[in-house]
Amino acid sequence: xxxxxxxxxxxxxxxxxxxxxxxxxxxxxxxxxxxxxxxxxxxxxxxxxxxxxxxxxxxxxxxxxxxxxxxxxxxxxxxxxxxxxxxxxxxxxxxxxxxxxxxxxxxxxxxxxxxxxxxxxxxxxxxxxxxxxxxxxxxxxxxxxxxxxxxxxxxxxxxxxxxxxxxxxxxxxxxxxxxxxxxxxxxxxxxxxxxxxxxxxxxxxxxxxxxxxxxxxxxxxxxxxxxxxxxxxxxxxxxxxxxxxxxxxxxx
Numbered sequence: 001x002x003x004x005x006x007x008x009x010x011x012x013x014x015x016x017x018x019x020x021x022x023x024x025x026x027x028x029x030x031x032x033x034x035x036x037x038x039x040x041x042x043x044x045x046x047x048x049x050x051x052x053x054x055x056x057x058x059x060x061x062x063x064x065x066x067x068x069x070x071x072x073x074x075x076x077x078x079x080x081x082x083x084x085x086x087x088x089x090x091x092x093x094x095x096x097x098x099x100x101x102x103x104x105x106x107x108x109x110x111x112x113x114x115x116x117x118x119x120x121x122x123x124x125x126x127x128x129x130x131x132x133x134x135x136x137x138x139x140x141x142x143x144x145x146x147x148x149x150x151x152x153x154x155x156x157x158x159x160x161x162x163x164x165x166x167x168x169x170x171x172x173x174x175x176x177x178x179x180x181x182x183x184x185x186x187x188x189x190x191x192x193x194x195x196x197x198x199x200x201x202x203x204x205x206x207x208x209x210x211x212x213x214x215x216x217x218x219x220x221x222x223x224x225x226x227x228x229x230x231x232x233x234x235x236x237x238x239x240x241x242x243x244x245x246x247x248x249x250x251x252x
Contacts (some may be wrong), residue, residue, distance in 0.1 A: 032159065034232055035167070039155045042174050042225030046148045048218035049181055053141045056081050056110070057209040059192050061124060062098035064203050065089065072099030075124055078211055079138045079188065082124060083110035098205045127199045133191035137184050144180035147173045148222070155229070164233075171229035178222030185215050 052058075056078035063073045072092065074085045087099055087106040114120040115131035116138075122129045151173030154166040196206060 031232070035155065035158060035229075038225055038228035038232065039152075039159075041228060042148075042151065042155070042222060045174070045178060045218045045221035045225055046152065048214045048221065049141075049144060049148065049177075052181075052211045052215035052218060053079060053145065055211045055214075056083060057102065057211040058188060058215075059206055059208050059212070060100055060102045061204055061206045062100040062102075063125065064098050064205070065092070065096075073125070074099040074102050076102040076209060077113075077124070079134070079141055079184075080116065081110055081112040082122070083108050085109075102209070124195060125204055126202050127195050127204070130191050130194040133187055133194060137187040137191060140180050140184040140187065144177040144184065147177035147180065151177065151226070167229050167233045171226040171233070174222050174226030174229065176226075178219045178224075178226065181215055181219035181222065185212065185219070188212075 057076055058078040060074060060076045062075075065072055070089055071086050072089055074087060076083055076085070083102070085102055085104075085106045085108045087104050091104045091106070092099060113129070113131075113134060114122045115129075115135060119131075121131050151170045154170035154173065157163050158166050158170070192206065196204065
């Protein structure tokens with residue numbers, strides 16, 4: 001007779017919890033709404049990170065216009081591959097001294113970096129890449145995505161099973177993943193500076209493109225989303241902390 005009574009008590013507690021505004025899994029409607037909002041913020045950062053990592057518009061390298069020619073050359077690359085483009089000068093704005101931007105239509109030739117396939121450095125307009133920096137940036141981006149997935153799994157478990165203690169590791173994963181995204185940007189910036197300093201014989205100009213903007217926004221949003229998850233875990237402060245301290249002092 002012990003087991004039937006046990007299940008009856010569990011059923012009564014579950015229905016009584018629903019009557020008080022709970023969903024039978026340890027979370028009130030207000031708590032669940034706040035968690036979903038923080039998760040939505042983090043998902044925006046996840047989406048921007050995937051968009052930035054998967055595109056090759058981190059930086060554009062442009063040659064200067066040449067007289068008596070109808071075309072000019074430009075290149076753009078990201079963490080994984082680079083693309084050479086041959087553009088028509090009539091499509092380039094007259095005020096620009098260099099070729100570009102890379103979004104203009106033209107003949108394009110894209111390939112993955114050689115250090116991912118054959119382990120060799122790549123040449124971009126007679127400049128050599130620093131494969132160690134590029135590989136490090138790529139690995140950091142993959143680690144950040146892995147941490148995002150782990151954080152998303154933790155939040156999903158919180159919402160579906162009511163396992164509230166997973167909010168702390170979720171916040172840690174999101175903050176750390178955002179930090180890794182920002183570190184990836186800095187490593188990539190150092191790789192670009194190395195590339196441009198490797199050969200000064202050919203005049204080139206470079207500028208960062210929209211994929212870097214996505215990565216910067218993703219890093220900040222992920223850190224903010226992780227902090228929001230952490231705030232939900234911390235105990236609320238008393239409304240009047242000075243009264244609490246005075247009562248504690250008088251009682252002592």
